[in-house]
Amino acid sequence: xxxxxxxxxxxxxxxxxxxxxxxxxxxxxxxxxxxxxxxxxxxxxxxxxxxxxxxxxxxxxxxxxxxxxxxxxxxxxxxxxxxxxxxxxxxxxxxxxxxxxxxxxxxxxxxxxxxxxxxxxxxxxxxxxxxxxxxxxxxxxxxxxxxxxxxxxxxxxxxxxxxxxxxxxxxxxxxxxxxxxxxxxxxxxxxxxxxxxxxxxxxxxxxxxxxxxxxxxxxxxxxxxxxxxxxxxxxxxxxxxxxxxxxxxxxxxxxxxxxxxxxxxxxxxxxxxxxxxxxxxxxxxxxxxxxxxxxxxxxxxxxxxxxxxxxxxxxxxxxxxxxx
Ligand code: DP6
Numbered sequence: 599x600x601x602x603x604x605x606x607x608x609x610x611x612x613x614x615x616x617x618x619x620x621x622x623x624x625x626x627x628x629x630x631x632x633x634x635x636x637x638x639x640x641x642x643x644x645x646x647x648x649x650x651x652x653x654x655x656x657x658x659x660x661x662x663x664x665x666x667x668x669x670x671x672x673x674x675x676x677x678x679x680x681x682x683x684x685x686x687x688x689x690x691x692x693x694x695x696x697x698x699x700x701x702x703x704x705x706x707x708x709x710x711x712x713x714x715x716x717x718x719x720x721x722x723x724x725x726x727x728x729x730x731x732x733x734x735x736x737x738x739x740x741x742x743x744x745x746x747x748x749x750x751x752x753x754x755x756x757x758x759x760x761x762x763x764x765x766x767x768x769x770x771x772x773x774x775x776x777x778x779x780x781x782x783x784x785x786x787x788x789x790x791x792x793x794x795x796x797x798x799x800x801x802x803x804x805x806x807x808x809x810x811x812x813x814x815x816x817x818x819x820x821x822x823x824x825x826x827x828x829x830x831x832x833x834x835x836x837x838x839x840x841x842x843x844x845x846x847x848x849x850x851x852x853x854x855x856x857x858x859x860x861x862x863x864x865x866x867x868x869x870x871x872x873x874x875x876x877x878x879x880x881x882x883x884x885x886x887x888x889x890x891x892x893x894x895x896x897x898x899x900x901x902x903x904x905x906x907x908x909x910x911x912x913x914x915x916x917x918x919x920x921x922x
Pocket of ligand 1: 609610612613614615623629703704734735736737738789790880881
């Protein structure tokens with residue numbers, strides 16, 4: 599009744615931004631990400647007869663409160679699937695090069711889904727595992743797969759057709775994704791709260807919903823053709839549109855900080871000098887920068903020189919779930 603799984607985190611090129619069903623975690627738009635080899639979570643789940651409640655250790659520290667509650671609520675779904683009423687000890691280790699707010703719910707919930715299903719003895723294929731992980735955190739459903747991954751929103755209200763599929767394997771395209779770590783980050787609005795507030799109150803949200811399916815179609819074509827300029831410009835525009843919706847929310851908010859803007863401007867300057875480089879940003883101030891391997895030295899050097907940038911962590915497209 600014990601299993602260990604590893605999952606990598608992912609960065610969305612077409613964002614998931616809004617839910618049509620909060621409890622099943624069903625999105626309002628299909629979206630697409632690339633799995634990153636530089637950030638992963640390794641989770642061991644051990645169901646035991648003698649436990650009176652779930653226990654959660656993260657990086658060897660005992661965790662209580664909301665984070666434990668999220669794990670326990672998720673394990674309830676796994677218990678319901680298996681019909682077994684056993685509590686578990688969950689041990690997670692985040693492999694994140696620096697402690698800079700990059701610990702992701704995507705790799706965490708994907709690893710938890712895989713390890714807990716295996717430990718309790720329910721055998722799930724990748725599609726079923728993706729649907730299970732989705733109910734822990736939406737973006738986690740994409741981390742079941744490596745490479746380029748689409749989360750198809752589905753149409754059904756029970757979520758049976760809302761899961762991720764691989765669009766292209768990690769070996770398809772050897773691009774680079776640099777995570778730019780900022781030295782100071784203030785407390786953010788969680789992605790969960792941010793997307794809820796935006797869906798409910800932002801008049802710009804309708805524009806987001808109108809454009810995003812077109813972005814998704816085009817980026818899939820760009821990935822298939824390995825057209826880097828096309829892929830990067832669609833991803834950057836889609837990111838800016840997502841962040842624009844937050845400025846229209848009530849109360850309005852933004853995830854950007856001064857250094858976020860400096861990184862964005864640097865990327866645009868590099869592009870003016872003829873280097874194909876693009877950015878994307880999730881629900882936080884850190885920026886991910888996309889470029890080709892031959893431009894690594896120039897891009898890294900320029901990003902490192904920006905005031906307020908602490909570190910640059912470079913990833914390639916990474917792999918999906920594995921069992922240890
Ligand atoms: C901005 O997957 O963290 O990173 O489903 O509420 O757990 P919940 O949200 P989460 O949201 C990620 C939002 C995003 C865009 C993306 O990853 O597609």
